[in-house]
Amino acid sequence: MIYLDNSATTKPHPDVIDSFTKVSTHYFANPSSIHPLGGQAEKLLETARRQAADLIGVPKEAVIFTSGGTEGNNTAIKGVVLEHQSRGKHIITTGAEHPSIHDTCKSLEKLGFEITYLPVSTDGTVTAAEVEQAIRKDTILVTMMHVNNEIGSIQPVEEIGNVLKKHPKVLFHVDAVQGLGKVPLTLDDTGIDLCTFSGHKIHGLKGTGLLYVNHTAKLYPLLHGGSQEAGIRSGTENVAGAVSFVKALRLIKEKQNNPQNYILKSLHDKLMQALSQMEDIEINSPEQGASHIVHFSVPGVKPEVIIHSLSQKDIYISTKSACSSRDQTESHVLAACGKTNEIASSGLRVSFSYENTEAEVDAFVEELQQAIQQFKQVLR
Template identity: 85%
Template sequence: MIYFDNSATTKPHPEVIDSFTKVSAHYFANPSSIHPLGGQVEKLLEAARQQAADLIDVPKETVIFTSGGTEGNNTAIKGVALEHQSRGKHIITTTAEHPSIHDTCESLEKLGFEITYLPVTKDGTVSPPEVEKAVRKDTILVTMMQVNNEIGSIQPIEEIANVLQKYPKVLFHVDAVQGLGKVPLKLADTGIDLCTFSGHKIHGLKGTGLLYVNHTAKLYPLLHGGSQESGIRSGTENVAGAVSFVKALRLIKEKQQRNILKKLHDILMEELYQIEGIEINSPVDGAHHIVHFSVPGIKPEVIIHSLSQKEIYISTKSACSSRDQAESHVLVACGKTNDIASSGLRISFSYENTEEEVAIFVKELKKAIQQFKEVLR
């Protein structure tokens, strides 16, 4: 099997599964319970929080464990909106966001918030000056992805954060789900107020994640109850999930120093450039683990089905919207034609993939395209 759909989800690492199983079996008590077993579990949870904080180089108190990217993005965006609506109802984002940002912003429009959707360049990025131009007196939040989940564009997050420091009342939220462990991002003392991470994108388990909340950022909680996670996320903590997430985070940080992703990216890009009829959508300077291209005239599901018969698995766009057969909103935002925007295919690598797998994929892709052309003759 060749699995090139790692931006949708990754295969859990055996050590991650093992940590989840052991904690679930032996540290099952509620960490809020006052008996000794509950106290042991609470200590384990706080140890995991400290380890997570150390791995992403932030204070322990800024780490909030969540169920993943969608919850993290919703908590950050809606939390800011509801907490700070008395001083402004204007939010800035881009036209090329993941559905968990785009749809969340759209939902807030129904509550009277005004959203500015900044256009992106053909490479899927926005410029810091354009972000600054959009800031108004009633702006309370800027939210965007670090790495685009479809085409791999890398936003100039550090530069945008620097610009926004001139506007202390404007909070900056970054969705770093696709960048974690692949594209470096410094959080502490950079102007980033909120940042979302997900476990299942880094060989962790589904239902695990982390939201970084800077000391200066105040959020209205979406979940009320026991005031767990600093009052931001009530509910009995998923301690096994938190511990397993930290294990996955540690493992991916160790692998981040390897250059295998760049090597695979460069090999695949060079091969794709030589195949007639392919349009490459990923920018040259994008994230190395994502390569997106279109084959105009051929429905993407035809190629995906053909490759899957060879046990090669790729995708079209965000797994959260891939069942929607319409054109990719990201490619449309980048100015692509309907033919290109509706025929996109995404390859997403992990550190476990190999050059041999890329070679096999290219060979089978060529076959699939050729077979389709012969059918049309």
């Protein structure tokens, strides 16, 4: 099997599964219970919180464990606007966001909030100056992705955060789900107030994740109950999930920080070069985008035809975000980048992990070429 759909989800690492199993077996008590078993579970949870904080370079108190990217984004965005709506109802985002940001903002419009969807350039990015120019007296939040989940463009979020320091009443939320462990991001002193991470994108388990919440950011909780996770996320904590997430985080950081590990860059460049030599291909990913994502279109060919053909050869890629891949309409990200409907509705995404190889890229390119040629012959 050649699995090239790692931006949709990754295969859990055996050590991650092992950690989840061990904690579930031996530390199953409720961390809120006052008996010794509960105390052990609570201690383990706080150890995981401290380790996660160290790995992403933030204070322990800023770590809120969640079920993943969608919950993290909803908690951050809705939590901010519901808490601070008395001083403004204006939100700034971009026109090329993941559905968990885009659809959340759309839902808030029904509640009377006003959203500015900044237009992106052809490579899917905005500038810090454009963000600052969009700020109004009633602006309370700026929210956007670090790495675009479809085409891999990298937003200058640290630069934007530093500009937003001049506007302390405007909170800044970053969705860092796609970049974690692959594209460097500094949270400390960069003006980023909230940041979302997910476990299943880094060989962790689905249903695990983390939301960074700066001590200055006040959120209205979406879940009320036992006041767990600093009152932001009530509900009995998933200790095994938190521990397994930290295990995955540690493993992916080791890969990222290994100075000898150039595999993602090698895979990216090899595939980009091969695609650039194919006349039937339109490359959508920017040259300087994230190394683990390559997005392209085959105009005139439905994406599902290519995906089905490749899957018969045990090769797996995707179209756009897995959250919207069953929607047969054009990619709103490609449309926002100015692509034609033909290009925007025929996109295909290849996404790598550190476990992929150059031989797999060669095999993929060969099978892709065959699939395109077979489709052309059918049309004749």
